[in-house]
Amino acid sequence: MAPPDNFSNALERWAYRNCVSSIVCVELRPEPNLLLDWQNHLFPIPDGPEADDQLAQRVADCLVPVHCTGFVIEPLLQDPLHIHVLTCAHALGPVFNAEQPIDVDDINILYQPHIICDHMEQAYLNELQHNNQIAREYVIGTVLAIDCASDLLLIQSTRVHFMLRCGMPHPPLPIASQFPKPLSKVVMVSWPHPTRNRTAVTGEISHPGRQFDELSPVNPLGFRTMLSEVQIRSEQGSSGGPLLNGQVQVTGLLHGGNGSFSFFISLHNLRQTLAEWGKAQERPTF
Ligand SMILES: [Zn+2]
Numbered sequence: 485m486a487p488p489d490n491f492s493n494a495l496e497r498w499a500y501r502n503c504v505s506s507i508v509c510v511e512l513r514p515e516p517n518l519l520l521d522w523q524n525h526l527f528p529i530p531d532g533p534e535a536d537d538q539l540a541q542r543v544a545d546c547l548v549p550v551h552c553t554g555f556v557i558e559p560l561l562q563d564p565l566h567i568h569v570l571t572c573a574h575a576l577g578p579v580f581n582a583e584q585p586i587d588v589d590d591i592n593i594l595y596q597p598h599i600i601c602d603h604m605e606q607a608y609l610n611e612l613q614h615n616n617q618i619a620r621e622y623v624i625g626t627v628l629a630i631d632c633a634s635d636l637l638l639i640q641s642t643r644v645h646f647m648l649r650c651g652m653p654h655p656p657l658p659i660a661s662q663f664p665k666p667l668s669k670v671v672m673v674s675w676p677h678p679t680r681n682r683t684a685v686t687g688e689i690s691h692p693g694r695q696f697d698e699l700s701p702v703n704p705l706g707f708r709t710m711l712s713e714v715q716i717r718s719e720q721g722s723s724g725g726p727l728l729n730g731q732v733q734v735t736g737l738l739h740g741g742n743g744s745f746s747f748f749i750s751l752h753n754l755r756q757t758l759a760e761w762g763k764a765q766e767r768p769t770f
Pocket residue numbers: 601602603604650651652653654
């Protein structure tokens with residue numbers, strides 16, 4: 485018998501293959517002057533010898549688009565016209581705090597979300613390989629819902645916009661009904677930087693739910709979410725990436741990490757927030 489030539493990670497590789505079409509890179513393009521005014525109002529820079537440097541840094545930061553990972557989910561209500569992408573709210577930067585959560589209208593004034601899918605990225609890389617100098621193309625989106633305390637942001641884009649750029653399917657990732665038991669294997673595929681799609685890692689569940697305040701002594705943005713602790717690697721732009729079980733169901737959404745563990749918005753918070761958004765959408769508008 486020939487010796488085995490592969491580690492037994494068939495399930496992880498299957499999960500990876502079945503989720504990449506649903507993972508997107510989210511680019512939040514700021515309206516620099518409005519964003520600067522907003523941040524100066526919400527988080528005033530204190531007077532002092534470092535005030536000028538801090539302001540200069542803030543001015544520079546407000547010019548730069550920010551990136552995070554998102555993934556396609558089932559529409560809250562039947563919506564054949566749009567694609568819905570879930571990601572993290574903290575990618576917006578310091579635009580809300582515990583006392584003043586930001587609403588959808590204000591976010592859409594401060595930022596224009598743009599989305600690129602894996603197929604579009606592969607097509608772009610293919611063109612580059614043939615020495616064709618083209619720019620990455622993104623699909624424009626709008627913010628549909630935000631829950632600052634739960635660190636969740638929902639972006640929608642019209643299917644027509646997507647179809648103009650990509651005709652491939654983007655299957656919504658289902659949300660799991662149960663969180664995996666401690667030490668269960670899990671997978672995360674994220675897009676931490678526009679040039680790094682398909683960043684794949686595996687790890688194990690450490691703890692299903694920690695209180696935010698137990699993990700962090702400071703909480704200027706006012707998060708009140710439970711966080712699931714997972715032995716998995718992550719970095720800044722991976723925020724918003726889905727934590728997947730062996731059935732390729734979402735069991736959490738990456739909030740952050742401490743270098744040893746990563747912390748995911750708990751499945752309970754995820755399901756609760758999506759249910760609330762669904763109810764809000766059902767309300768008739770006059
Ligand atoms: Zn696509």
